[in-house]
């Protein structure tokens with residue numbers, strides 16, 4: 001069923017030209033003197049049963065995209081389509097049924113759990129807020145969620161500080177699953193965990209997806225983890241998507257010079273294989289004063305004069321048409 005959905009590519013959520021510009025205020029009168037272009041015209045779809053990996057250096061806007069998707073922050077422009085409806089401008093009340101369909105797991109499982117609530121109450125809270133079940137029925141649902149994420153129902157009485165980091169992230173996953181969402185945004189969900197625990201949590205997320213239509217937007221700077229969990233990967237640079245492709249295509253044949261550089265920095269676990277290093281120089285420019293034309297031109301080893309004045313759009317790559325790339329030369 002999932003394979004059929006992926007073949008037919010039914011979008012669980014579709015984002016069109018999404019923008020988030022934060023005002024920069026200065027002076028006594030707090031006048032707006034500029035804007036941080038955190039997300040600047042991003043379009044993508046996440047299909048049913050699919051994991052879309054979203055990668056890029058810190059500050060590129062990937063976490064902002066995740067928060068915009070759930071409307072934890074309000075978009076400046078663009079649309080977010082869920083079940084054929086644009087949820088980007090809906091009121092809180094209109095948004096309520098759609099809220100159930102999209103959940104988020106944050107990076108730090110400790111700070112995202114209320115230390116005064118038992119683990120069972122934390123996982124059951126979304127059910128209570130949405131009036132889905134009560135009393136014994138709710139307790140049974142929560143117990144089932146605990147088992148689903150590899151925790152014992154007896155642990156429902158324990159408090160967050162009584163769990164390990166990996167177990168706390170399992171609680172967060174159980175809470176995210178409570179309302180039966182279509183899409184879960186994982187914002188660096190394993191970055192704060194020990195490496196040995198990261199694999200367990202990643203495998204749990206993959207197990208939960210198997211045989212269901214659950215979709216993930218998996219935001220991470222760790223390309224090895226993204227390669228393991230994703231079906232497709234989107235690469236962001238300074239608020240824009242610069243390349244999107246199937247995981248295998250992007251990891252074996254990256255088209256954008258920035259993707260090339262990101263991938264060349266990933267260690268290969270086989271000493272016989274040497275990957276050519278294509279390191280980009282310099283820091284990511286300020287999202288307030290972005291370079292003209294292609295925002296990557298100040299760091300790109302292939303930049304030509306055209307790159308300084310003309311902004312490239314996402315289009316099929318000449319050598320790999322299934323890849324969408326924003327580069328004048330590819």
Ligand code: SF4
Nearest residue numbers: 294297300307327328
């Ligand atoms: Fe480099 Fe120009 Fe391509 Fe931008 S458009 S990535 S500067 S070659």
